[in-house]
Amino acid sequence: MTTPPDGPSDGLDPVERRLRDALVAEAASVEPAGDGLDEIRNGIALGRQPAGRRWWQFPGAPALAAAAVLLLMTGGVAIALHGNGSQAGDGVTAGNGGGPSRGISPAPTTSSSDGSAAASPLPSTVPPSSSPPIPIEGDVVVYYVRDDATAGRRLYRESRPNPGTEPVAAALSALFDGPPVDPDYVSSWPTGTTVTAYTVDGTTGTVRLGGGARTISARPVSSTAVQQIVYTVTANDVHITKVRVLIGSEVVTPADGAVPAPATDVLALIQLTSPAEGATVTSPVDISGTGTAFEGTISWEITSLPASAATGSGAGGTTMGGANGELAEFHTTADLAPGTYKIRAFEASAKDGSALHVDTKTFTVK
Amino acid sequence: MSTDAPEESWGAGDAVTHLYAVHYRSLVRLAALLVRDRSLAEEVVQDSFVAMHGAWRRIDDPERALAYLRRTVVNAARSALRHRGVVERHAPAVVPDATDIPSAEHSAMVALEHQEVLRVMASLPARQREVLVLRYYVDLTEADIADTLGISRGAVKSHASRGMASLRTALEASR
Numbered sequence: 001m002t003t004p005p006d007g008p009s010d011g012l013d014p015v016e017r018r019l020r021d022a023l024v025a026e027a028a029s030v031e032p033a034g035d036g037l038d039e040i041r042n043g044i045a046l047g048r049q050p051a052g053r054r055w056w057q058f059p060g061a062p063a064l065a066a067a068a069v070l071l072l073m074t075g076g077v078a079i080a081l082h083g084n085g086s087q088a089g090d091g092v093t094a095g096n097g098g099g100p101s102r103g104i105s106p107a108p109t110t111s112s113s114d115g116s117a118a119a120s121p122l123p124s125t126v127p128p129s130s131s132p133p134i135p136i137e138g139d140v141v142v143y144y145v146r147d148d149a150t151a152g153r154r155l156y157r158e159s160r161p162n163p164g165t166e167p168v169a170a171a172l173s174a175l176f177d178g179p180p181v182d183p184d185y186v187s188s189w190p191t192g193t194t195v196t197a198y199t200v201d202g203t204t205g206t207v208r209l210g211g212g213a214r215t216i217s218a219r220p221v222s223s224t225a226v227q228q229i230v231y232t233v234t235a236n237d238v239h240i241t242k243v244r245v246l247i248g249s250e251v252v253t254p255a256d257g258a259v260p261a262p263a264t265d266v267l268a269l270i271q272l273t274s275p276a277e278g279a280t281v282t283s284p285v286d287i288s289g290t291g292t293a294f295e296g297t298i299s300w301e302i303t304s305l306p307a308s309a310a311t312g313s314g315a316g317g318t319t320m321g322g323a324n325g326e327l328a329e330f331h332t333t334a335d336l337a338p339g340t341y342k343i344r345a346f347e348a349s350a351k352d353g354s355a356l357h358v359d360t361k362t363f364t365v366k
Numbered sequence: 367m368s369t370d371a372p373e374e375s376w377g378a379g380d381a382v383t384h385l386y387a388v389h390y391r392s393l394v395r396l397a398a399l400l401v402r403d404r405s406l407a408e409e410v411v412q413d414s415f416v417a418m419h420g421a422w423r424r425i426d427d428p429e430r431a432l433a434y435l436r437r438t439v440v441n442a443a444r445s446a447l448r449h450r451g452v453v454e455r456h457a458p459a460v461v462p463d464a465t466d467i468p469s470a471e472h473s474a475m476v477a478l479e480h481q482e483v484l485r486v487m488a489s490l491p492a493r494q495r496e497v498l499v500l501r502y503y504v505d506l507t508e509a510d511i512a513d514t515l516g517i518s519r520g521a522v523k524s525h526a527s528r529g530m531a532s533l534r535t536a537l538e539a540s541r
Contacts, residue, residue, distance in 0.1 A: 014532050015533060015537060016502065016530070017452055017532065018479065018483055018497065018537070019483055019487075019502050019530075019533060020502040021480065022480035022481075022484055022487075023399055023481035023483075023484075023487075023503040024503065025477075025480050026398075026399060026480065027396070027399055027503060028395075029394035029395060030395045030398040030404050030407065031389060031391075031404075031410060032391055032394045032404075033404075033405070036386065036390050036408060036412055037382075037383070037386050037390070039408075039412045040382060040386065040412050040416060040419075041382070042416075043412060043413070043416040044379075044382070044416050044419045045422075177495070204473055217385040223418065235489055256445070267410070344400060358407070
C-alpha cells in the first residue's frame with residue numbers, strides 16, 4: 001500500500017522509495033511560521049548574528065556588528081524604498097507552486113538605487129538629506145513601560161552596551177531582542193516584534209515593524225507603545241525630532257510622524273538608573289536616577305536580601321531630584337558590605353508618608 | 367523610471383524578496399530534514415538569506431542564487447547541529463493523526479515506517495545524510511549535489527552508497 005502509483009517507473013528500489021516517501025512526508029509536515037521575510041530584512045538591516053546570538057549578550061561581538069553599520073545606513077534606506085515589494089512578498093508566500101513568480105518582479109522605480117545601495121556599503125550612498133547620527137558616548141538607551149500605581153503607565157529606560165554601530169538601530173534591536181532586564185518593566189510591543197527597517201529622512205526617523213507587532217489589532221495603537229519607540233529613537237539620535245512608526249506598510253503614527261510627548265506626561269516620575277538591575281558593584285555604591293518629587297525630595301532605602309538578613313545592614317536617606325513637575329537627576333552614595341541588596345527610590349507622600357512612584361533594583365556588592 | 371527592469375538588474379533587496387517568495391518554504395523544509403527542528407530550520411534559512419544579501423554582488427544571478435542558498439543552508443544546518451547537538455533531543459514531527467478516521471490505521475502504519483527511516487537517517491554521519499536528502503528529497507543530480515556540498519562526484523557516490531547501505535541494514539534488522 002505504500003507503493004505510489006508511479007512507483008515502478010521511477011527507477012527507485014523499495015528502500016530508496018521508502019526513504020523518499022519518508023523525507024517527503026516529514027518535509028510536508030513543516031510549515032514555516034510566516035514572518036520569515038521580516039526576520040530576514042531585520043537581519044539585513046541590523047547586522048544579524050548567527051542563530052541565537054545577540055550582540056548585547058556577547059561582549060565580544062561588537063566588531064562583527066561594526067562591519068554591518070554601513071550596510072545598515074545604506075541597506076536600511078534601500079529597504080524602506082522597497083515598501084511595495086514587501087507587500088507583494090507577503091502576499092505570495094502562501095503559493096509555493098514553483099517556477100519564478102511573475103507577479104512580484106522588482107518595482108522598477110526602486111530597483112537600481114535599491115540594488116547598488118544595498119549591495120555596496122559605500123559612504124557615498126548615504127542619502128544627502130540625512131546627517132549621520134552622532135554616536136552616543138557610552139551605552140545606547142531603550143525605553144520600557146511600567147504601571148505606576150498613581151501616575152499611570154510610564155516609560156522607564158535601560159541601557160545596553162553600544163556595539164559601535166548606528167545607535168538607533170542598535171537600540172531598536174536591543175528593545176525587541178528580549179525582555180527588559182528589570183522584571184518590573186514590560187514592553188508595550190508583543191513578543192516577537194521585529195524591526196524590518198529604520199530609515200532617516202531629514203529629522204524624521206521611520207521605524208518599520210513586523211513579526212509580533214502585526215498581532216496588535218487595536219487602532220489607534222496605544223500612545224504608550226508609540227512613545228516607547230519615539231523615546232528610544234530620539235534618545236539615541238539627537239537630530240531626530242519626529243518618528244513615524246509603521247506596522248507592515250500601515251503608518252500607525254500621524255503621517256508625518258509623532259513627536260516625543262512632554263517628559264512629565266510620559267516618563268517615570270522616579271527612576272533609578274544606578275545601580276542597574278542585577279548589577280554587581282563595589283562600595284561605596286553610586287545611587288543615581290531621575291525624578292521629581294515634592295520639594296525635590298527623593299527618598300531611598302536599601303535592604304539586604306534575603307529579607308531575613310535585613311537587620312542592621314540596610315541604609316536609607318533622601319536626596320534632591322527635581323520639583324514642581326520638573327525631572328532632574330539625583331545622585332548619592334551608600335556604603336555597603338558585600339552582599340545582595342534591594343534598593344527602592346520613591347517620593348514619600350506629603351499627605352501620609354506612603355511611598356509613591358516607587359522604582360526598585362536588585363544588585364550585588366562584591 | 368523605466369518599466370522594463372530586466373531580471374538581471376535585481377538589487378540585493380529585490381533578490382531577497384523574490385527568492386523568499388518562491389523558495390523560502392522549500393528551503394525551510396530542506397533545513398528541517400537536516401536539523402529536525404522547525405524553528406532552528408527557519409533561523410538557518412533566514413541566516414542564509416541574510417548572507418546571500420551580503421554576497422549579492424558576487425552572485426548577481428537568480429539562477430545561481432538558489433544554488434548559493436542551498437549550499438549555505440546545508441552548511442549552516444551542519445554547524446547549527448554541531449552547535450546545539452539537537453539530533454537526539456528532537457522527536458520526529460510526523461505523528462499519526464487520530465482524527466483521520468477512515469485511514470487512521472493505515473496512516474499510522476505509514477507514519478511508523480517513516481519514523482523508522484528518519485531515525486536511521488538521524489543516526490548517519492552528516493555528509494551521508496546531506497547527500498541522501500539532496501538526492502531523494504530535493505532530487506538533485508550527482509553533479510549538483512557535488513556542487514552544493516563542495517565535494518567531488520566520487521565522494522557523493524560513496525557517501526550515497528554508504529548511507530543507503532546503513533539504511534538497508536538497519537531497516538532489514540528491524541523487520
